[in-house]
Amino acid sequence: MVTDSREATAGSLYVARIGEALDGHQFVASACAQGAVAALTSRPVADLPCVVVQDVQVAFVSLAQALVERNAHTVIIGITGSSGKTSTKDLLWSVLQRHGETVANVGSLNSPIGVLLTVCRITPTTEYLVLEMGSRGIGHIEYLTRIVPPLIGVVLNVGTAHVGEFGSRQVIGAAKAELVQALPPTGFAVLNADDPVVWGMASQTRAHVIAVGKSVRATVRALDVSLDPQGRASFVLATDQGTAPVVLGLYGEHHVGNALAVAAVALTVGMPLLEIATALGDARPLSRWRMEVHERADGVTIVNDAYNANPDSMRAALKALAAMGQGRRTWAVLGEMRELGPESVTEHDALGRLAMQLNVSRLVAVGEGTQPIDDGARHEGARGEESIWVPDTDTAYALLRQRVAPGDVVLVKSSRDAGLRWLGDRLLAGTGSEAPS
Ligand SMILES: Nc1ncnc2c1ncn2[C@@H]1O[C@H](COP(=O)(O)OP(=O)(O)OP(=O)(O)O)[C@@H](O)[C@H]1O
Ligand SMILES: [Mg+2]
Numbered sequence: 001m002v003t004d005s006r007e008a009t010a011g012s013l014y015v016a017r018i019g020e021a022l023d024g025h026q027f028v029a030s031a032c033a034q035g036a037v038a039a040l041t042s043r044p045v046a047d048l049p050c051v052v053v054q055d056v057q058v059a060f061v062s063l064a065q066a067l068v069e070r071n072a073h074t075v076i077i078g079i080t081g082s083s084g085k086t087s088t089k090d091l092l093w094s095v096l097q098r099h100g101e102t103v104a105n106v107g108s109l110n111s112p113i114g115v116l117l118t119v120c121r122i123t124p125t126t127e128y129l130v131l132e133m134g135s136r137g138i139g140h141i142e143y144l145t146r147i148v149p150p151l152i153g154v155v156l157n158v159g160t161a162h163v164g165e166f167g168s169r170q171v172i173g174a175a176k177a178e179l180v181q182a183l184p185p186t187g188f189a190v191l192n193a194d195d196p197v198v199w200g201m202a203s204q205t206r207a208h209v210i211a212v213g214k215s216v217r218a219t220v221r222a223l224d225v226s227l228d229p230q231g232r233a234s235f236v237l238a239t240d241q242g243t244a245p246v247v248l249g250l251y252g253e254h255h256v257g258n259a260l261a262v263a264a265v266a267l268t269v270g271m272p273l274l275e276i277a278t279a280l281g282d283a284r285p286l287s288r289w290r291m292e293v294h295e296r297a298d299g300v301t302i303v304n305d306a307y308n309a310n311p312d313s314m315r316a317a318l319k320a321l322a323a324m325g326q327g328r329r330t331w332a333v334l335g336e337m338r339e340l341g342p343e344s345v346t347e348h349d350a351l352g353r354l355a356m357q358l359n360v361s362r363l364v365a366v367g368e369g370t371q372p373i374d375d376g377a378r379h380e381g382a383r384g385e386e387s388i389w390v391p392d393t394d395t396a397y398a399l400l401r402q403r404v405a406p407g408d409v410v411l412v413k414s415s416r417d418a419g420l421r422w423l424g425d426r427l428l429a430g431t432g433s434e435a436p437s
Contacts, residue, residue: 001013001015001063001117001120001121002014002015002031002036002117003015003017003024003060003113003117005024005027005028005030005031005034005036006030006034007034008030008031008032008034008035008036009034009035010035010037011035011036011037012031012034012035012036012037013036013037013038013039013040014027014028014031014032014036014038014039014040014048015039015040015056015060016028016039016040016041016042016045016056017056017057017060017113018042018056018057024056025041025042025043025045028041028045028047028048028050029045029047031048032047032048036048037049038050038051039051040053040056040059040060040063041053041056042054042055042056060116061116061147063120064116064119064120064147064148065147065148067119067120067122068119068122068147068148068149070124071122071123071124071126073127074122074126074127074128074129075127075128075129075151075152075269076129076131076148076149076150076151076152077092077128077129077130077131077150077151077152077153077154077265078131078133078141078144078145078148078150078152078153078154078179079092079130079131079132079133079153079154079156079261080132080133080134080135080141080153080154080155080156080176080179081154081155081156081157081158081176081192081198082156082157082158082159082172082176082310082312083156083157083159083254083310083312083313083316084156084157084254084257084258084313085108085110085132085133085134085156086105086107086108086110086132086287086290086307087250087255087258087285087287087290088154088156088258088261088262089104089105089130089131089132090104090283090285090286090287091250091255091258091259091262091280091283092104092130092261092262092265092266093130093286094279094282094283094284094286095262095263095266095271095276095279095280095283096127096128096130096265096266096269096271097128098271098275098279099127099128099266099269099270099271099275100127100128100269101123101125101126101127101128102126102127102128102129102130103118103121103122103126103128103129103130104118104129104130104131104132105118105130105131105132106118107287107288108132108287108307109132110132110133110134111134112140112143112144114132114134115131115132115133115144115147115148116147118131119131119147119148128269129148131144131148131150133145133179135175135176135178137175138171138174138175138178139175139178140175140178141175141176141178141179141182142178142181142182145178145179145182146182149182149184150179150182150183150187151183151184151186151187151188152183152187152188152189152190152265152268152269153179153180153182153183153187153188153189153190153205153207154179154190154261154264154265155176155177155179155180155189155190155191155192155198155201156192156195156198156257156258156261157192157195157198157257157312158172158173158176158195158197158198159172159310159311159312169197170197172197173197173198173200173201176198176201177201177204180201180204180205180207181204181205183205183206183207184206184207185206185207186207187205187206187207187208188207188208188209188210188264188265188268189201189202189205189207189208189209189210190210190212190261190264190265190268191209191210191211191212192212192213192257192261193211193212193213193215193217193218194213194214194215194218194257195213199211199217210264210268212257212260212261212263212264213257213260218260219239219240220237220238220239220260220263220264220267221237221238221239221260222235222236222237222238222256222257222259222260223235223236223238223243224236225253225256227253227320227323228323229323229324229326230251230293230323230324231251231252231253231293231320231321231323231324232247232248232249232250232251233248233250233252233253233255233256234246234247234248235256237259237260237263237273237276237277237280239263239267239273241267241273242273244273244274244276244277245277246259246277246280246281247281248280248281248283249281249282249283249284250283250284250285250291251291251293251303251320251324252291252316252317252319252320253316253319253320253323254312254313254316254320259280262276262280263276263277263280266279287307288307288421289304289305289306289307289421289424290305290307291303291305291317291320292304292305292424293324294428296427296428298406299406299407300404300405300406300407300408300409300410301324301328301408301409301410302410302412302424302427302428303317303320303321303324303409303410303411303412304412304421304424304425304428305317305411305412305413306335306412306413306414306416306418306419306420306421306423306424307416307421308415308416309334309335309337309413309414309415309418310337310340310415311337311340311347311350311351313413314334314337314351314413315351315354317411317413318332318351318354318355318358318360318411319358320411321358321360321409321411322358322359322360324409325360325361325409328407328408328409329361329362329405329407329408329409330359330360330361330362330408330409330410330411331360331361331362331363331364331400331404331408331409331410331411332355332360332362332363332364332411332413333364333366333396333400333410333411333412333413333420333423334351334355334363334364334365334366334370334373334411334413334414334420335365335366335367335370335393335413335414335415335418335419335420336348336367336368336369336370336414336415336418337351337414337415338369338415338416338417338418339415344369344372345372346372348369348370348371348372348373348376349372349373349375349376349379350376351373351376352365352372352373352374352375352376352377352378352379352380352382352387353376353377353379353380355373355377355387356376356377356380356381356382356386356387357380361386362385362386362387362388362403363377363382363386363387363388364388364389364390364396364399364400365377365387365388365389365390366389366390366392366393366395366396366414366418366420366423367390367391367392367393367414367418368391369418370389371389373387373389374387374388374389393419393420393422393423396423397423397426397427400427401427404427410427412424412427
């Protein structure tokens with residue numbers, strides 16, 4: 001099932017949605033050319049056999065609901081939070097698929113349509129359905145849980161991502177709490193005990209609560225966390241079923257919390273502890289531009305984490321850069337964090353200060369909205385070229401091509417719309433003084 005005609009393949013059912021700007025009925029022919037065999041439409045279209053319904057969106061939802069009802073044995077796991085949903089969803093998929101057939105959202109398709117499309121991929125042999133559930137306001141997750149009711153709900157953290165849209169952290173918390181409020185008494189709420197707003201959700205669910213984190217109240221805990229020189233975390237996974245050492249292949253300490261949430265879900269569905277620990281260690285990044293670490297031929301390490309950015313994920317990435325940079329020169333190339341509303345200047349300023357506190361060697365703030373990063377760094381003691389502001393990614397590329405030397409570690413990160421992921425890709429392609437390919 002596809003809603004984008006360009007993604008149709010042989011045998012697809014094309015769902016002709018009517019969006020704000022475009023009418024999907026215009027693309028039935030293109031879906032047909034790509035191999036679609038039928039279309040769900042609200043009027044007959046000549047190119048393909050059509051299932052004509054009054055409202056395509058309503059029919060699409062009913063179809064997803066019917067699939068969920070028909071496959072009642074499939075355990076549905078919902079994941080939400082401000083940062084790390086896709087990373088955790090990918091990690092959970094990597095672990096659970098060793099235990100039973102698992103379907104999860106592709107990439108970061110976490111919108112209601114993305115969730116419906118994911119649901120439509122389940123089959124009678126699917127044991128686990130892992131759903132990244134995004135939320136851009138009150139009622140969004142509740143709507144999704146009415147269509148696809150999860151048995152297990154994971155809330156990772158409540159930060160300031162999209163705070164400009166939501167209004168406040170409390171409202172963000174209320175929006176994420178909808179996931180645990182929807183769980184049945186037989187269900188499980190996996191809550192980050194280290195995050196006070198998430199932990200506050202323990203009283204808002206009828207489900208069994210599983211606390212994860214470093215906190216003593218956590219029943220799935222990480223002990224003795226350490227980072228190797230590449231910024232990969234090791235820890236002891238402590239549970240009421242015993243302990244197991246975990247060595248992650250993912251970069252950055254923030255993955256420890258994600259791994260604990262994954263371990264809690266996997267234990268709940270009956271996966272043995274040692275198998276979980278091994279699977280966590282074997283997992284590698286599945287979605288692009290999330291702490292992607294590449295070695296260039298000339299010995300420069302490029303860390304491309306520019307899929308998106310908010311204050312929490314920026315802090316996590318800077319800490320990982322600091323860990324990776326021991327004995328090496330480090331560059332933090334940072335673009336704007338969008339959607340922060342009135343907090344924007346303060347948060348960018350704090351980021352510049354943090355980079356200096358972590359002893360990042362060179363800070364490059366790129367583009368509109370990032371001047372406060374440079375200001376913050378200077379207030380924290382940056383001198384001369386230790387911190388620099390450039391107007392755009394082309395200028396940043398020219399500067400880095402000239403200045404980055406073998407052995408340096410370069411972190412590239414920004415909100416998606418600031419587009420620094422492409423700068424990261426260019427830096428990876430161009431070595432030393434070569435022109436970009
Ligand atoms: N637990 C975490 N805490 C803070 N940052 C994290 C955490 N997990 C992942 N990140 C970082 O946050 C960024 C976004 O990660 P990811 O795409 O997994 O989040 P997401 O919640 O799916 O984002 P989106 O809202 O865009 O779907 C990446 O830079 C990633 O390295
Ligand atoms: Mg995501």
